[in-house]
Amino acid sequence: MTGPTAPSGAAPSAVDRSALMHNYAEPAVTFVRGEGSTLYDTEGRAYLDFLSGLAVTSLGHAHPVVAEAVATQARTLSHVSNIFGNVVGPDVAVTLDRLVGGGSERAGGQVFFANSGAEANECALKLARRWAGPGRFRVVSTNDAFHGRTLAALAATGQFEKQAAFAPMPEGFDHVPYGDIKAMDGAVDPDRVAAVLIEPILGEAGVVVPSSDYLGALRQLCTERNVLLMVDEIQTGLGRTGRWFAFHHLGIEPDVVTMAKALGNGMPVGACWARAEVAAAFVPGDHGSTFGGQPLAMAAAQATLAVMEAEDVPAMAAAAGARLRDGLERLPGVDHVRGEGLLLAAVLVNDFAGPACAESLRGGLVINAPRPDVLRFAPSLLVSDADIDRAVQTLSPILARLSAAFGFRDGPDQETGPGTTSQS
Numbered sequence: 001m002t003g004p005t006a007p008s009g010a011a012p013s014a015v016d017r018s019a020l021m022h023n024y025a026e027p028a029v030t031f032v033r034g035e036g037s038t039l040y041d042t043e044g045r046a047y048l049d050f051l052s053g054l055a056v057t058s059l060g061h062a063h064p065v066v067a068e069a070v071a072t073q074a075r076t077l078s079h080v081s082n083i084f085g086n087v088v089g090p091d092v093a094v095t096l097d098r099l100v101g102g103g104s105e106r107a108g109g110q111v112f113f114a115n116s117g118a119e120a121n122e123c124a125l126k127l128a129r130r131w132a133g134p135g136r137f138r139v140v141s142t143n144d145a146f147h148g149r150t151l152a153a154l155a156a157t158g159q160f161e162k163q164a165a166f167a168p169m170p171e172g173f174d175h176v177p178y179g180d181i182k183a184m185d186g187a188v189d190p191d192r193v194a195a196v197l198i199e200p201i202l203g204e205a206g207v208v209v210p211s212s213d214y215l216g217a218l219r220q221l222c223t224e225r226n227v228l229l230m231v232d233e234i235q236t237g238l239g240r241t242g243r244w245f246a247f248h249h250l251g252i253e254p255d256v257v258t259m260a261k262a263l264g265n266g267m268p269v270g271a272c273w274a275r276a277e278v279a280a281a282f283v284p285g286d287h288g289s290t291f292g293g294q295p296l297a298m299a300a301a302q303a304t305l306a307v308m309e310a311e312d313v314p315a316m317a318a319a320a321g322a323r324l325r326d327g328l329e330r331l332p333g334v335d336h337v338r339g340e341g342l343l344l345a346a347v348l349v350n351d352f353a354g355p356a357c358a359e360s361l362r363g364g365l366v367i368n369a370p371r372p373d374v375l376r377f378a379p380s381l382l383v384s385d386a387d388i389d390r391a392v393q394t395l396s397p398i399l400a401r402l403s404a405a406f407g408f409r410d411g412p413d414q415e416t417g418p419g420t421t422s423q424s
């Protein structure tokens with residue numbers, strides 16, 4: 001694979017988008033092909049992809065093993081519905097149960113397959129209500145968290161500007177400040193609350209890492225009150241933070257884990273794992289999905305997980321993450337870097353993340369700005385050292401110029417808040 005060449009500008013899209021709804025901002029670039037960490041636009045220009053379609057293509061674009069598995073499965077059997085069995089989904093579920101357990105032993109849970117992150121969370125939210133029984137249906141989540149765009153996942157999302165136009169939200173969702181265990185303590189009423197839903201690192205809100213004792217304290221609180229601890233690993237899961245799941249850094253055992261994004265390396269797949277006693281709350285007919293767990297998506301997940309295990313991608317993400325962090329920390333205009341593994345944010349000295357993203361794109365580097373002063377990096381977990389160095393080199397003159405133009409922010413850095421270019 002040849003390295004990216006710097007484009008002179010973002011390619012104008014020749015595509016007629018007039019029949020698409022206008023729920024997304026107009027894209028600056030239209031991509032037609034990808035290979036590893038490189039994307040190519042309609043003009044044939046190459047870009048270094050350090051966003052991975054929002055933390056999805058963790059093995060890079062067009063990974064040959066995944067592509068071959070999907071093509072073979074498409075020629076064999078794509079779909080039968082969940083009225084019937086298939087041989088791929090059950091195998092993926094066993095692998096996921098083992099990965100939730102840390103990689104060697106099965107955790108002893110069960111999996112529901114969905115088609116997206118929001119749907120994985122919908123499953124978790126319905127499962128919590130079913131498990132807790134009538135009357136105890138509330139779910140406590142946190143301000144600034146992102147759990148998806150379907151109505152219940154949106155109600156759990158703690159970004160109220162995303163909810164406003166769609167009021168009223170479904171009943172039963174409470175929010176407390178992220179990282180504040182006292183506030184959780186006050187909100188988790190055991191007579192009314194079924195579950196706590198938590199991102200181990202706030203991804204969409206700018207890669208915010210809580211204190212190292214937060215999730216452990218939450219685990220203890222939930223256990224004492226017989227409330228489910230549901231961890232949303234949709235962005236952090238499957239190696240991205242340097243462990244199979246972010247909660248593995250903390251030595252806790254959640255009751256429910258949701259995942260999606262990286263699971264199919266680009267095929268739309270989501271999953272909700274639950275401890276067996278919790279999963280047992282569902283009986284046939286309680287929940288379902290026409291596409292969920294279908295052979296085609298499962299073949300992508302099976303191949304993705306096989307490559308991830310064979311290459312030990314969590315270890316690769318940890319090593320590559322250290323190199324990227326080191327490079328970003330040295331850049332002009334970067335106040336500090338936060339995150340774990342290859343989910344990193346450069347917090348800038350002022351609000352120039354939007355222009356920095358636009359200039360990076362023109363310079364051939366794809367990143368995004370989840371907040372006005374935050375650049376997010378989520379490259380392929382197989383990213384090469386050379387590509388990491390090239391990304392840092394691309395950013396260096398851009399951030400030098402912008403930090404000189406914008407100067408230093410007057411007030412203190414705010415950890416979270418509304419995003420700029422973020423879509424999830």
Ligand SMILES: Cc1ncc(COP(=O)(O)O)c(C=O)c1O
Nearest residue numbers: 116117118146147148234235424
């Ligand atoms: C933590 C988290 N939860 C849920 C979602 C929703 O996933 P999807 O967009 O696949 O519905 C996202 C998407 O960014 C996410 O980051």
